Amino acid sequence: xxxxxxxxxxxxxxxxxxxxxxxxxxxxxxxxxxxxxxxxxxxxxxxxxxxxxxxxxxxxxxxxxxxxxxxxxxxxxxxxxxxxxxxxxxxxxxxxxxxxxxxxxxxxxxxxxxxxxxxxxxxxxxxxxxxxxxxxxxxxxxxxxxxxxxxx
Numbered sequence: 634x635x636x637x638x639x640x641x642x643x644x645x646x647x648x649x650x651x652x653x654x655x656x657x658x659x660x661x662x663x664x665x666x667x668x669x670x671x672x673x674x675x676x677x678x679x680x681x682x683x684x685x686x687x688x689x690x691x692x693x694x695x696x697x698x699x700x701x702x703x704x705x706x707x708x709x710x711x712x713x714x715x716x717x718x719x720x721x722x723x724x725x726x727x728x729x730x731x732x733x734x735x736x737x738x739x740x741x742x743x744x745x746x747x748x749x750x751x752x753x754x755x756x757x758x759x760x761x762x763x764x765x766x767x768x769x770x771x772x773x774x775x776x777x778x779x780x781x782x783x784x785x
Contacts (some may be wrong), residue, residue: 656766657720674748693725701757723754
């Protein structure tokens with residue numbers, strides 16, 4: 634059974650946000666697996682901004698310490714390479730092994746099979762629940778629409 638979600642729509646962007654997840658200001662989600670272990674991935678908004686992803690790599694090895702905001706790896710799209718940051722501090726437990734065969738799953742199923750990595754520790758205090766993330770999306774999309782309007 635899939636986790637309950639909250640429907641979100643603003644302008645042309647539509648998604649279903651997992652209710653039990655935490656969300657970072659840099660558009661990562663964190664879902665507790667229990668005992669301080671978190672699964673981390675990009676939100677659908679992040680994958681839309683990054684475009685089609687063709688490769689990834691992790692600089693961290695399983696068991697290494699990590700700090701919130703630290704670079705743990707990178708993803709490569711057709712247009713650019715983007716760093717992957719950790720939205721929590723603790724211990725890196727490893728990347729999603731499924732990404733080696735199919736990095737595009739990050740964009741196709743960002744809240745499911747397209748998760749990025751697992752870590753044990755404490756989420757950054759700036760991470761919040763679904764309602765705070767909805768407010769962040771509203772503000773971000775409104776700024777983008779204002780810029781589009783100013784450019785016309």
